[in-house]
Amino acid sequence: MGEAQRQLAEDCLFVTDYFTRTPRKLNAFRSFASVELFHFNVPDDTVVAVWNLITFKEQGGTFGDSCPDRNVTVYFRSGAPPVINPLQTRFPRDTIVPGSFDVTLTWTLPNRTTGVFNVTSPLPGDWFLAAHLPKDEGKISVKGLSEECQYLFQPQLIVQRLIGISVLYPGYYIDQMIPDHNRSVLYKVFIPNYISKVKVQLVGCSTRNRSTETCPVLLKIRARAPPLHNSTSQDCRGGGTCELQTPLPSWEQWYYILVERYQGNADVYFRIGVQVKDCSKPSISKGSSSGPALNMPQSFGAARPFSLTETLPAAGLPSLSQNGSDQGPALTAEDTITYLAPSSDTNKCWPIRPTLRNELDTFSVHFYIFFGPNISVPPDRAAVFAINLMPVLDSGGVLNMELKLNTSSVKGENITVFGCLNHGMPLSLSDNSTVKCESESIAGFMLSMNATSNITKLRIPYPQTGTWYLSLRSLCATEHGFEVCTNVTAEVYLRSYLTPCINDCGTYGQCKLLRTNNYLYAACECKAGWDGWGCTDNSEAYSYGFQLLSTLLLCLSNLMFVPPVAIAVRSHYLLEASVYIFTMFFSTFYHACDQPGIVVFCIMEYDVLQFCDFLGSLMSVWVTVIAMARLKSIIKQVLYLLGAMSLSMALQLDRHGLWNLLGPSLFALGIMAIAWTVRTIRRRRCYPPTWKRWVFFLFPGTMIASSAVALYAFVETEENYFYIHSIWHMLIAGSVGFLLPPRAKPDGKVTPMKRRRGCGYQLCVNEHEEMGLVDPGIISINSICTS
Numbered sequence: 001m002g003e004a005q006r007q008l009a010e011d012c013l014f015v016t017d018y019f020t021r022t023p024r025k026l027n028a029f030r031s032f033a034s035v036e037l038f039h040f041n042v043p044d045d046t047v048v049a050v051w052n053l054i055t056f057k058e059q060g061g062t063f064g065d066s067c068p069d070r071n072v073t074v075y076f077r078s079g080a081p082p083v084i085n086p087l088q089t090r091f092p093r094d095t096i097v098p099g100s101f102d103v104t105l106t107w108t109l110p111n112r113t114t115g116v117f118n119v120t121s122p123l124p125g126d127w128f129l130a131a132h133l134p135k136d137e138g139k140i141s142v143k144g145l146s147e148e149c150q151y152l153f154q155p156q157l158i159v160q161r162l163i164g165i166s167v168l169y170p171g172y173y174i175d176q177m178i179p180d181h182n183r184s185v186l187y188k189v190f191i192p193n194y195i196s197k198v199k200v201q202l203v204g205c206s207t208r209n210r211s212t213e214t215c216p217v218l219l220k221i222r223a224r225a226p227p228l229h230n231s232t233s234q235d236c237r238g239g240g241t242c243e244l245q246t247p248l249p250s251w252e253q254w255y256y257i258l259v260e261r262y263q264g265n266a267d268v269y270f271r272i273g274v275q276v277k278d279c280s281k282p283s284i285s286k287g288s289s290s291g292p293a294l295n296m297p298q299s300f301g302a303a304r305p306f307s308l309t310e311t312l313p314a315a316g317l318p319s320l321s322q323n324g325s326d327q328g329p330a331l332t333a334e335d336t337i338t339y340l341a342p343s344s345d346t347n348k349c350w351p352i353r354p355t356l357r358n359e360l361d362t363f364s365v366h367f368y369i370f371f372g373p374n375i376s377v378p379p380d381r382a383a384v385f386a387i388n389l390m391p392v393l394d395s396g397g398v399l400n401m402e403l404k405l406n407t408s409s410v411k412g413e414n415i416t417v418f419g420c421l422n423h424g425m426p427l428s429l430s431d432n433s434t435v436k437c438e439s440e441s442i443a444g445f446m447l448s449m450n451a452t453s454n455i456t457k458l459r460i461p462y463p464q465t466g467t468w469y470l471s472l473r474s475l476c477a478t479e480h481g482f483e484v485c486t487n488v489t490a491e492v493y494l495r496s497y498l499t500p501c502i503n504d505c506g507t508y509g510q511c512k513l514l515r516t517n518n519y520l521y522a523a524c525e526c527k528a529g530w531d532g533w534g535c536t537d538n539s540e541a542y543s544y545g546f547q548l549l550s551t552l553l554l555c556l557s558n559l560m561f562v563p564p565v566a567i568a569v570r571s572h573y574l575l576e577a578s579v580y581i582f583t584m585f586f587s588t589f590y591h592a593c594d595q596p597g598i599v600v601f602c603i604m605e606y607d608v609l610q611f612c613d614f615l616g617s618l619m620s621v622w623v624t625v626i627a628m629a630r631l632k633s634i635i636k637q638v639l640y641l642l643g644a645m646s647l648s649m650a651l652q653l654d655r656h657g658l659w660n661l662l663g664p665s666l667f668a669l670g671i672m673a674i675a676w677t678v679r680t681i682r683r684r685r686c687y688p689p690t691w692k693r694w695v696f697f698l699f700p701g702t703m704i705a706s707s708a709v710a711l712y713a714f715v716e717t718e719e720n721y722f723y724i725h726s727i728w729h730m731l732i733a734g735s736v737g738f739l740l741p742p743r744a745k746p747d748g749k750v751t752p753m754k755r756r757r758g759c760g761y762q763l764c765v766n767e768h769e770e771m772g773l774v775d776p777g778i779i780s781i782n783s784i785c786t787s
Contacts, residue, residue, distance in 0.1 A: 012045075013162070013163040013164055014158070014160050014162060014163070015041060015160070015161050015163055016158065016160050017158070017159045017161065018156070018157070018158055018649070019040055019041075019156070019157040019158075019159075020154070020155075020156045020157070021040075021154060021155055021156070023054075023056075023152040023153065023154040024038075024152065024153060024154075024597075025151065025152055025530075026055075026131055026132060026133050026151045026152070026153050027132060027133060028133045028134065028135055028136040029073075029086055029087070029133065029135050030135065030525075031523060031524060031525050031526060031531075032084065032130075032523035032524070033085070033512050033514060033523040033525045033532070034129070034132060035130045035131065035132045035523075036131050036132065036153050036213075036516075037081055037128060037129070037130050037514075037516045037519070037521065038128065038129040038131070038518060039126065039127075039128055039519045040126075040127045040128075040129070040156075040157050041125065041127070042078075042122050042123070042124050042125060042127055042159060043124060043159060043161050044071075044122070044124045044161070044254070045161045045163070045165055045188075045226075045464055046122055046124060046159045046162075046225070046353050047120070047121055047160055047161065047162055047408075048118065048119070048121070048122075048125075048159070048160050048336040048735070049118070049119045049122040049157060049159045049508070050116060050117070050118050050119075050157070050158045050159075051076070051101070051116070051117040051118075051119075051129070051155055051156070051157055052114065052115075052156040052157075052158065052424045053072075053074055053105060053114060053115040053116070053117065053153070053155055053156075054113075054114050054153070054154045054155070055072050055105055055107075055112070055113050055114070055115075055149055055151060055152065055153050055154075056111055056112040056113075056151075056152055056474060057111045057112070057149060057150065058149075058152060059147045059149050059150065060147035061617075063110075063111040064149050064150070065110045065111050067111075067149035067151075068371075068737055069106075069107040070133050070134060070151060071104050071105065071106055071133075071134060071386055072105040072113075072131060072132075072133060072136075072151065072153060072669075073086065073102060073103070073104050073105075073131065073132060073133075074102065074103045074104075074105065074115070074117070074129055074131045074153075074155075075100050075101065075102045075129065075130040075131075075528060076100060076101040076102070076103075076117065076119075076127065076128070076129055077098070077099075077101070077127070077128050077468075078122065078125065078126070078127050078128075079102040079123070079125060079126055079395065079464035079465065080098070080121045080126070080128065080395035080396075080462040080463060080464050080465070081101035081128040081395065081462045081521055082098075082102075082128060082130050082397065082462075083097050083098050083100065083461050083462055083533070084102075084130060085097070085533070086116045086132070086134075086135075086624045087135065087531065088473040089531045089532040089533070089537040089539075090532050090536065090537040090539070090682065090686070091406075091532060091533050091534070091536075092459065092502050092503065092533065092534040092536045093144070093331050093359070093536075094455075094456075094457040094459055095459045095460075095461065095502065095533065095534070096445055096458065096459065096460045096461075096477075097461075098460070098461075098462065098464075099149065099346045100703055101117075103117050105333065107661045112129050113608055114327045115399070119683060120228060121222070121226040121228055122225060123223045123224050123225050123226065124224060124225065125391075126391070126392060126395070126465075127157075129155050131153045131155075133151060137717060137719075148753075161480065162186065162226075165186055165187065165188050165256075166185070166186070166191075167187070167188055167189070168187045168188070168189040168257065168272065168273070168274050169189065169274070169277065170189065170191075170274050170276045170395075171273070171274075171275065172176055172273060172274075173203070173271050173272065173273030174271065174272060174273070175202075175204075175269070175270075175271050176259075176269075176270060176272055177268060177269045177270070178217070178259065178261050178267065178268040179267055179269055180264075180265045180266055180267050182261075183260065183261055184258055184259060184260040184261060185258075185259050186226060186256060186257070186258050186259075186669045187256070187257040187258075187259075187272070188255065188256045188257065189254070189255050189274045190253075190254055190255075191223075191249050191250070191251060191252070191253055191254075191255055191276065191492060192251065192252060192625065193251045193252060193280070194251070194278060194279055194280035194349050195249055195251065195276045195277065195278060195279070196247070196248065196278075196279040196349065197245060197246070197247050197248075197249070197276065198221075198245070198246040198249045198255060198275075198276055198279040199243055199244070199245045199246075199272065199274070199275045199276070199277075200219060200221055200243070200244045200246075200257055200273075200275075201241060201242070201243050201270070201272070201273050201275060202215065202217070202219060202236055202241070202242040202243075202259070202271070202272055203241050203242075203270070203271045203273075204269070204270060204271045205217065205242065205268065205269070205270035205271075206268075206269055206270075207238060207266040207267065207268060207269070213495065214238075214239055215236040215237060215238075215239065215242055215268075215270065216237055216261060216262040216264055216268065217236050217237075217259050217260060217261050217270070217372070218233055218234070218235055218236065218237075218259075218260045218261075218262065219233060219234045219235075219242055219244045219257070219258075219259060219260075220232065220233045220234075220244075220257070220258040220780075221233075221244055221246055221255055221256070221257050222244075222253050222255070222256050222258075222259065223249065223253050223254075223256075223263055224250070224255075224256075225255050225256060225767060226256045226258060227256060227257075227258045229605075231258075232244065232246060237262070243565070246287060247419045247439060248425060248427060248439045248442060249425065250424035250425050250442065251424060251425045251467075251762065252467075253424065257274075258271065259497070260485055278781060279349035280349055282490075298304075304547060313613070321378075329600075330336060330655050336633055336674060349426075349499040350381050350382050350383070350384050351384070352384045352385070352386050352426065352469070353370065353383070353384065353385050353386070354370070354385075354386050355367040355368060355369055355370075355385060355386060355387050355388075355496065356368040356369075356370065357388065358641075362500070362513060362520060363394070363397030363398075363499060363500040363513075363520075363522055364499060364500065365394065365397075365497060365498040366452060366496075366497045366498075366499075366500065367387050367496040367497060367498075369385060369494060371655040372494060373493055373495060374406070374491055374492070374493050374494075374495055375472070375491070375492055375494055376489050376490070376491055376492075376494075377417055377472045377473065377474045377489065377490045377491075377492055378474075378489050378717075379474055379484060379485040379486060379487065379488055379489060380484065381473075382426075382469070382471045382472060382473040383471070383472045383473075384426045384469060384471045385469070385470045385472075385474075386467055386468070386469055386497075387399075387467070387468045387469075387470065387496055388466070388467050388468075389463060389464075389465045389466060389467075389468065389498070390465060391465045391466075391554045392465065392519060393465075394463070394465055394498055395462055395463060395464065395465050395521075396462065396519065396520050396521025396522055397461070397462075397463075397498045397499055397500050397501075397521075397522055398459055398460065398461050398462075398463075398497075398498065398499050398500070398501060398502050398522075399460040399463040399468070399496075399498055400457070400458070400459050400496065400497050400498070400499060401421060401447065401457065401458040401459075401470070401494075401496050402418075402455075402456075402457050402493075402494075402495040402496075403417075403419060403447060403449060403455070403456050403457075403472075403492055403493065403494055403495075404454055404455045404492065404493040405417055405449040405450065405451070405454040405455075405490060405491075405492055405493075405517065406490070406491040406492070406493065407451045407454055409489065409490055409491035410490055411488060413476060413488050414451075414476055414477045415450065415451070415474050415475070415476055415477075415485055415488060415490055416448055416449065416450045416456050416474070416475055416476075416477055416482065417449045417450070417472060417473070417474045417490050417492055418437075418446065418447070418448050418472070418473050418474075418475060418567065419446065419447035419448070419449075419456075419470055419471065419472050419473075420437035420445070420446060420447075420469075420470070420471045420473075421437075421444055421445045421446075421447065421458065421468060421469070421470050422437070422442060422443075422444035422468070422469050422471070423442075423444075423464055423466060423467075423468050424442065424465075424466060424467065425442065425469060426468075426469035426471050427439060427442060427444050427469070427471060437673070441777070445458060449479075459502055461533060462521070468492035470494075470496075472492060474488070474489075474490045475706075476488075477490065478643075483703060491708060494521030498522070500513060500522035501522050501523070501524050501534065502524070502533065502534035503534055505524035505526070505534060505535045506528055506530075506536060507598060508526060508528050508530035508535050508541070508597065508598075509524045509525060509526045509527065509530065509534070509535030510524070510525050511523075511524055511772070512524070512525050512526070514559075527597065528541060528542045528547060528596040528597035528598075529541040542596075542597055544597075544598070544599070547595065547596075547598065547599040548599050548601075549722075550592070550613065550723075551592060551595050551599045551600075551723035552720055553723060553726040554591035554592075554722055554725060554726055554729075555588045555589075555591050555592050556597075557587075557726040557727075557729035557730050558583075558584045558587045558588045558591075558729050558733075559570050560582070560729060560730040560733035560734060561580050561581075561583060561733045561736075562584070563586035563599055563733070563734075563737050564580050564733055564736040564737045564740065565577050565580045565581055565584070566745070567740055568740060570743070571740065571741075571742060571743035572743055573627060573740065575623065575637070575640060576623045576624065576627055576740065579619050579620055579623050580617065580620060580736065582612075582616045582619070583613075583616030583617055583619070583620045584616075586609060586612035586613045586616050587610055587613045587616060587617070587729065589601070589602075589603050589744060590609040590610055590612070590613035591613075591725075593606055593609050594606070595608075595652065610655070611651060611652075611655070614638065614651050614655055615644075615647060615648060616649055617661075617732075618647045618651070618660065618661060618664055619643065619644060619647060620663070620732070621664065621668070622640075622647065622664050622665075622668055623640060623643070624642070624740060625668035625669055625671075625734075625739075625740055626639050626640065626668055626671065627673070627740060627741060628672050628739060628740075628741050629668075629671050629672040629674075629675040629676070630675060630679075630741060631671075631675060636752070639671070643664065643668075646664070647660070648653070650663070650664075666697065676688075697738050697739070698738075698739065700738050701735045701736075701737075701738030701739035702735075702739070704731050704734050704735040705731070705732065705735035705739070706729055708727075708728050708731035708732050708735065710726055711724055711727060711731070712724075712725075712728050716728075
């Protein structure tokens, strides 16, 4: 809190308010869609706001002491979400980047850190905080494989606001004083529409005995919040009337006036008043009521002469004198308040044309001009338009302005049409050669058009809400600069609209509608290496050849399932072969649809393809392991059916969970282990019985499958995904070819067809023997006779 605020605290009442938000998990920055956004509301008359920024680590539900330290960056902005660019990417053309504050938090404790961000005299209204972690290497981790380190962020806001600030009214002068124990005194005055100048005056300023000629005070003024050390100020020690002017003030805003005393211990007496220039009418008769002319808000009462008992409660004075004078130290009702009618501005405010708001969808709003969209810009004055953005609702999109000059309307003259887009009040270009869209207190955005370049565009992501004013003025270029044109009216096509994202994020991006609590905003999520706020930065973009190669690798690698299908058909595993064909088909078209670039081909909805691909992959593992168990046909078919239903349910619950792959695999391996153990006990020898089956088939298949799982779980990243995942396809398909058991030998049971052939002998081989290698010692000879 500044020195002036500390002095104010001695006589004024401060109220402390506390706001907090629920902790949220932070993500590594990729785009604004990965940022956590927090929304606060700072009350009016706030003199200091303190954000307490708390960050802590968690791992597996406990404190993450072993998690690495990762810096947390927090951005602050008033009025709208911050437009950030931590990766220093390029913004789209004609895009304005609003400024914001940022703080980087470093870790002071193993699992917790805090930071503080102070704002003295913050602007009231909406404040937004955006927090994120640094960009990571893009590793693709399997959900549930290990306990993930989570970084949680919780902002808290503490504000101190001043109660009972004295209210000044334009045109009224009141006697005030700064006691010797105070350093300063604070006032506020409401500035309505159509005011071109605000002037604060201190008259009759003196110390305690009113004998000295100097006025040992400093006068400051600021819009919307109490003044700061660098606010517009005026040193009043020069003597006489002290004046502080603010040209082109913001409309419909409170202005705060601080009278700060220099060092000393004497009481300071003065008379303070605020004069305004009303540009809505050419003249205002002195002594008339200023209520209707100044468009006072309803809180100031009806359009009638002011009643001090109702409208000046802060002054505590009973009556009004039209021509009060200084009568000495004693303050009487007659000389305490003086009224002076507001003066008129010779430069009349040009009519401001409103726009018609047409809401099509969320962040899809068109602003139509009455009798537009073609507008005429006269040579002698500006054409001013007002665009009203709704509080909170419109700040999460992009404000777009498009202007096109009709070159045929300028009649060959060297005319340039300038446009000034300002927030809060219109700013028109002057008639002299200086062309700029700024004043002492406000700054705007300039647009220009001429016969050579007749189209101009402007985009403002996350615009501040309130009223935006567009002022168009036509000037003729001369060798001495720009001058007023004569008898040439320029015609301009104007299009103003609100969109969720810039150009819908282009070809290589997706516009996402996001929400934080009850606040909606939109952001682009880029793909195929493209980056930037509108996915227009191609410095690291994938080429078309690279996109085509990655798509072909991911799709054609599924052809490795052709050999397992052939082996399964040859071995009479028709159910297993159908599952492999299903997997090969849907995996191919899923990856053809899952590509981030423009080489994309989808035969059905993405979600359907993804579900079928995941189901086919899990079913391939399930049926392969169950087939290796060599169960009876009816039992095997029942397990296949139960597996398909159970896996479908599991994928619907969590498609990316680790146990979706690990659970069915372990269960199938358990069934296979039990079946092999039972055979081993019954035969009193290891099953499978031949070493060739173990060495040439089971061991290579197991190693290939283990390598595939290791690549999938620990090596795969976003950058190497296209070839690591292709290798995964080939390894999984190859392992199936090795692990699938050989064809079952014919059943030794006697069939009715064989009984009709009469008596004979038949060599019966146990159907469970592997590789066709039969021990002569276990061959049985059965006598078969027909009846």
